[in-house]
Amino acid sequence: MGQVLLLGLIQAGIYALFAVGIVFVYRATRVLTFAGGEIGTASLYVAALVSTRAGLPWGVGALAAVTSAVLLGAAFEFLLVRRAVDADPVVLSILTVGLALTLLSVETLAFGSSPQGLAPPFRGGVELAGIVLSPTMIASLVVAAALGLGLQSALRRTDFGLGILAAAEDPAAVRLVGVPLARIRLVVWSASAGPAAVAALLVEPTVGFVTPGYASTLYLGGLVAAVLGGLTSLSGAVIGAVVLGLTESVAQRLFGDAGIPNLNYVVDLMLLLLALVGRNALPGLVAWIYPPPPAAPTSTPVAEEIPA
Amino acid sequence: MTAVSLPAVLAGRPGVPRVVVALLLAAVLPPLAGATPLLSEPHALLLTGACVTAMAALSLNLLLGYAGQVSLGQYAFVGVGAFTTGIVTGVADLRLPWLLGLLASAVVGAGLAFLVGLPALRLRGLYLAVVTIAVAYAASESLFRIDAIGGGSAGKVVPRPYVGDTALASNASILAIGLVLLVLLWRADVNLTRSRLGRALRVIKADESVAASFGVDVARYKLLAFSLSGAIAGIAGCLNGTAYGTVTGAGYGYAQSLALLVVVVVGGLGSRGGVVAAAFVVTLYPEVLLSIVGDGIRGVDLVINGVVLMAVVAFQPRGYAGAMADARERRRARQGGEPPLPPTRPSLPDLGRPSGMPTPRRIHRGEPVLHGSGISVAFGGLQAVDGAGLRVDRGTIAALMGPNGAGKTTLFNALTGALTPDAGTVHFLGEDVSSLAAHRRAARGMGRTFQLIGLAKAETVYENLLIAQHLAAPYGVAAALTTLGSRAWERDLRDRADATMDGLGFGRYRDTPVGRLSHGQQRIVEIGCALVTSPELLMLDEPSAGMSPAAAEDLASTLIDIRDTLGRTILLIEHNIPLVLATADELYVMDAGRVIADGEPLEVVGRPEVVRAYLGQEVSA
Numbered sequence A: 001m002g003q004v005l006l007l008g009l010i011q012a013g014i015y016a017l018f019a020v021g022i023v024f025v026y027r028a029t030r031v032l033t034f035a036g037g038e039i040g041t042a043s044l045y046v047a048a049l050v051s052t053r054a055g056l057p058w059g060v061g062a063l064a065a066v067t068s069a070v071l072l073g074a075a076f077e078f079l080l081v082r083r084a085v086d087a088d089p090v091v092l093s094i095l096t097v098g099l100a101l102t103l104l105s106v107e108t109l110a111f112g113s114s115p116q117g118l119a120p121p122f123r124g125g126v127e128l129a130g131i132v133l134s135p136t137m138i139a140s141l142v143v144a145a146a147l148g149l150g151l152q153s154a155l156r157r158t159d160f161g162l163g164i165l166a167a168a169e170d171p172a173a174v175r176l177v178g179v180p181l182a183r184i185r186l187v188v189w190s191a192s193a194g195p196a197a198v199a200a201l202l203v204e205p206t207v208g209f210v211t212p213g214y215a216s217t218l219y220l221g222g223l224v225a226a227v228l229g230g231l232t233s234l235s236g237a238v239i240g241a242v243v244l245g246l247t248e249s250v251a252q253r254l255f256g257d258a259g260i261p262n263l264n265y266v267v268d269l270m271l272l273l274l275a276l277v278g279r280n281a282l283p284g285l286v287a288w289i290y291p292p293p294p295a296a297p298t299s300t301p302v303a304e305e306i307p308a
Numbered sequence B: 001m002t003a004v005s006l007p008a009v010l011a012g013r014p015g016v017p018r019v020v021v022a023l024l025l026a027a028v029l030p031p032l033a034g035a036t037p038l039l040s041e042p043h044a045l046l047l048t049g050a051c052v053t054a055m056a057a058l059s060l061n062l063l064l065g066y067a068g069q070v071s072l073g074q075y076a077f078v079g080v081g082a083f084t085t086g087i088v089t090g091v092a093d094l095r096l097p098w099l100l101g102l103l104a105s106a107v108v109g110a111g112l113a114f115l116v117g118l119p120a121l122r123l124r125g126l127y128l129a130v131v132t133i134a135v136a137y138a139a140s141e142s143l144f145r146i147d148a149i150g151g152g153s154a155g156k157v158v159p160r161p162y163v164g165d166t167a168l169a170s171n172a173s174i175l176a177i178g179l180v181l182l183v184l185l186w187r188a189d190v191n192l193t194r195s196r197l198g199r200a201l202r203v204i205k206a207d208e209s210v211a212a213s214f215g216v217d218v219a220r221y222k223l224l225a226f227s228l229s230g231a232i233a234g235i236a237g238c239l240n241g242t243a244y245g246t247v248t249g250a251g252y253g254y255a256q257s258l259a260l261l262v263v264v265v266v267g268g269l270g271s272r273g274g275v276v277a278a279a280f281v282v283t284l285y286p287e288v289l290l291s292i293v294g295d296g297i298r299g300v301d302l303v304i305n306g307v308v309l310m311a312v313v314a315f316q317p318r319g320y321a322g323a324m325a326d327a328r329e330r331r332r333a334r335q336g337g338e339p340p341l342p343p344t345r346p347s348l349p350d351l352g353r354p355s356g357m358p359t360p361r362r363i364h365r366g367e368p369v370l371h372g373s374g375i376s377v378a379f380g381g382l383q384a385v386d387g388a389g390l391r392v393d394r395g396t397i398a399a400l401m402g403p404n405g406a407g408k409t410t411l412f413n414a415l416t417g418a419l420t421p422d423a424g425t426v427h428f429l430g431e432d433v434s435s436l437a438a439h440r441r442a443a444r445g446m447g448r449t450f451q452l453i454g455l456a457k458a459e460t461v462y463e464n465l466l467i468a469q470h471l472a473a474p475y476g477v478a479a480a481l482t483t484l485g486s487r488a489w490e491r492d493l494r495d496r497a498d499a500t501m502d503g504l505g506f507g508r509y510r511d512t513p514v515g516r517l518s519h520g521q522q523r524i525v526e527i528g529c530a531l532v533t534s535p536e537l538l539m540l541d542e543p544s545a546g547m548s549p550a551a552a553e554d555l556a557s558t559l560i561d562i563r564d565t566l567g568r569t570i571l572l573i574e575h576n577i578p579l580v581l582a583t584a585d586e587l588y589v590m591d592a593g594r595v596i597a598d599g600e601p602l603e604v605v606g607r608p609e610v611v612r613a614y615l616g617q618e619v620s621a
Helices: A002-029 A036-053 A058-079 A089-111 A135-157 A159-169 A171-176 A181-207 A214-228 A234-255 A263-281 A283-289 B006-010 B018-032 B041-066 B074-089 B098-120 B127-145 B171-193 B196-206 B208-213 B218-244 B254-267 B272-293 B300-315 B319-334 B408-416 B438-443 B461-467 B477-482 B487-503 B519-531 B549-564 B577-583 B601-605 B608-615
Strands: A126-128 A131-133 B370-379 B382-392 B397-401 B423-428 B446-448 B537-541 B569-573 B586-591 B594-599
Touching: A002 A036, A002 A131, A002 A135, A002 A159, A002 A181, A002 A214, A002 A234, A036 A058, A036 A089, A036 A181, A036 A214, A058 A181, A089 B254, A089 B300, A131 A135, A135 A159, A135 A181, A135 A234, A159 A171, A159 A181, A171 A181, A181 A214, A214 A234, A214 A263, A214 B127, A234 A263, A263 B098, A263 B127, B018 B171, B041 B074, B041 B171, B041 B196, B041 B218, B041 B254, B041 B272, B074 B098, B074 B127, B074 B218, B074 B254, B098 B127, B098 B218, B127 B254, B171 B196, B171 B218, B171 B272, B171 B477, B196 B208, B196 B218, B196 B461, B196 B477, B208 B218, B208 B438, B254 B272, B254 B300, B254 B319, B272 B300, B272 B319, B370 B408, B382 B397, B382 B408, B382 B423, B382 B569, B382 B586, B397 B408, B397 B549, B397 B577, B408 B423, B408 B438, B408 B446, B408 B537, B408 B569, B438 B446, B446 B519, B461 B487, B461 B519, B487 B519, B519 B537, B519 B549, B549 B569, B549 B577, B577 B601, B586 B601, B586 B608, B594 B601, B594 B608
Parallel strands: B382 B594, B397 B569, B397 B586, B446 B537, B537 B569
Antiparallel strands: A126 A131, B370 B382, B370 B423, B586 B594
8 A cells, every 4th residue: 555655646746746837827827838748858858968968967967958948938938929928828728739749749850759868867766665766756746845835935925926926817907007027928938847847857767768748648647636736726736746646546556457558547537527527516615625716807897987 | 492402512502612522523423434533542541531630620610719618639539439430330240330330429429528528618718628638648548448449459440331232442432421521511510600509609709708698508508519529520530430441549649639729720710611721731731742852751740730830829810711811801901991980870670579588477567577685795805785676667767876886787797697696686577586597587588788898899790689699599409500490590580680780770880890899889789789689678787888978868869769669678877877867767876785875866866875975975055
């Protein structure tokens, strides 16, 4: 049983890292981004180039990976999001799908589908309940929780963070009071790419190699965890990831030999549907567990109009 | 006119793309005449693949282009169709007909979409996108790989259809089937967009609150759109499985679903012709490139697709079809031709209650049309409405005034059912409607307009008047897709829309998008939308806001017409005191969530508590 829990927590750490990035972008822009997995994978290729091909230390490669991810996020905002900024969040979400597709096909074109290796940062590890825990496994959940809490307090406690939250609520009003909207968007899109790169770097030693699109499947876990956590709560995202990781691990133990390949995807879908059913059927209970997301703007006004 | 007959469709009836018809004839005629087919077998297979993409694109366009809901796992439903066909037609010894497989594909596709969409579509936002990604992975990586479904590592075999005892062995014959299916789906899509179903989906995409105010059950229609989309995707899958003969999960993954998104966005969301054209282009151009440039180009097409998707979203979000529409618009603008000046107002037509809507309940003389009492609404700590109530008698105009923040609109929303009050009851025509949703109250004869205009701005005046009659023509999905049994309804709807438009003097603006009209004109169109179903009670939220004094005078005479000529009852929120005094029979004044005065308008506006509410202090007489 200890082994099942441990495996679940390791998986949860990976999901949590992706989920934190997803929720951060969602809170800041109301856009659900589908590009994080590919941003992570692309930055890993950068790390592989720097560390494996050029022979530099792991830390240099990791730094290069995170830097390139942040630059990629900034370029994405500057070249594309900026043009479509008044569009519906749905349209901007499709834009992130475009980025994911482009990165995926560029990876395939440049590196082929043969796996690239990246030496792990640390040797050895701790043995617990029959599993050898590598330092990166332990790091992922810790880093995810730290990132989640850090971002949460940065959003709530700093002026810039509050500006980000306000910009998501009502961009027009925020522009009027002089908040630099363009800079906020640039910071949000570039900063959100960072956790994706960190997530990919911490997963890689567990998987052992990089192939095009390999982080996409893990990113699905991040999306599900973010929804489980209510989509607007950074700490909820981490909790959602733990729930998801443990459920997958327990389901694998119980039904692993029932002849269903890749059982975890079915578990993801079931858990997601259950969570949505819960949000529909038990709004009171769920509102207590998850704080409800801010209501979408409607055309039924509550405030009165100022007479001429 | 009769239902669409196949020969009529094949003869190239308006709306069916000639290219598709020409391809169909090229595929079918030579073999029938005993000649060699014009298309080689590999080419026929390739074109069949393009047909599959086109059908899948129609399915995603229905969901994303019409209803505005994102699916990132559409190919899972295509896969479901392919495996279902394999399973159904392959049942040992029975050799079930292929058509049964086709039917089963549509049914299973729709059923799966329904189940998955049921929890996701009741919520606003992008939940469906996440759920459909999960479906994409669960289907292609897991469920389709279960031996019982996917037939093991070799994949599921889909037998060719039989005609009598001969199997249709040639790819050209499957292409012919594919083209016929594509034409039929195209036709159904045309019918859908012209039906109440298509109008409901468009208004949901534009604004869900507006949709609800027109009586559209938003959650139900989103689910319907997704189920239909699942059915069409299932049909596409049936064709794909049949064409290739073996089905494996790898062909129906997340990657394929994303590629389909490229097709639909590039072709133009909501444009049938655009997405079908894009389906053919996106499927065929990599093959053309390969044959010209050679193997070195392999993989580049995927990069091109990704970059084009981003560029289209950022620079021309309406895709190819949108670019064409903009070009047409510029040409028209160059030729000059702003809409003409507003005409004078003819008299309103007395339209009866539409036959599709329940006749409003009859009430006794002296019984109020609308009676709300003890209504309280709190937003967090703010008590917006605090035990307010009012009654409106038949054939009168009642007005509701009050300073900003008095809670007038909130009370209005509680009366119409747009929000649920914490306490209080609402009786409409003698019936307790307190627990009914907004669209059910609308169906009972409660028409309303919004403070901020509640119209689909991108649609024309005429379209809005049709959307407003959503509840007046209650024909079903089958009628919407085939036009069988919907024509008489639609004729009636159009007549009523025309009569209302002419009655309000808006005939010349028939095809003008509402967003281009002046604020005051939009108000009149909104009142027209409320009037077109001939409701018993009209509830207007600040109808004169943003109007010039002359336009407000015109409005006053329209309101008086509605009361005196048509015998309808009106409740309006208004700040414009001359308008209130000119029209209202009864005036209610609200302040801080309570009704502080009511009675004869001229007398009420002079009361000290009313003056105090507006000016904030006692004014000595």
